Amino acid sequence: MTELAVAEIKHTHWNGNVYEPSDDTFLLVDVLQEYARKWESSKPRCCLELGCGSGFVITSLALLLRQLASPVRAQLLAIDHSPAAAEATAQTLRSHQVADVEVVIASLFGPLLERLQGSVDVLLFNPPYVPTPDEEVERGGIASAWAGGWKGRRVIDRVLPLLPKLLSPTGELFMVTVTENEPKGIIDEMKAHGFQGRIAGTRQADEETLSIVHLWREPLAAA
16 A cells, blocks of 8 residues: 655755754654555545644644545644744645645644634644753743753643543544653543544654644544
């Protein structure tokens, strides 16, 4: 089976104020590339990347959906609190001839939260996961792309409680974590909120062990 193409680094844009695609970015995209054909049957209608940075991930998702045997036409959203990241994502999308992604500048989900409730089928999230002193989380600039506070969980723990209302009945999350974030613990925690989960991929990067947490809703029991 032919491997589906993803974004190319030579057509990806970033600068000193935007997180450069790295091992965590590539692991997330590799997992999506491996999983993508399952969307031929589930046909997601709303896909969103939170913290889009350079745009490499959301561009890859758009390209993957386009190449499926039964191409998926979904609403695609990319959100970042950084205007520099939003511009980099827009440039990356243009460089790959992807025109159907809406790029939004907002903190977390911002004003879109109410509108999106119960409708997100695929949520991608490469959070600031590096354990740091809590004060670094609010520093701004490029540090906000990686500084995660206590256990690297400060931003992660603001997003996880939103999943039950945000995701559709068939919605799923793909999120980058490191060991200090306790990825298996995240899966266990979310079981109480009606989610199943797995570690969809792992990779050693320097001194970090990266893992992709894949969460999806527990199927409703038959009446």
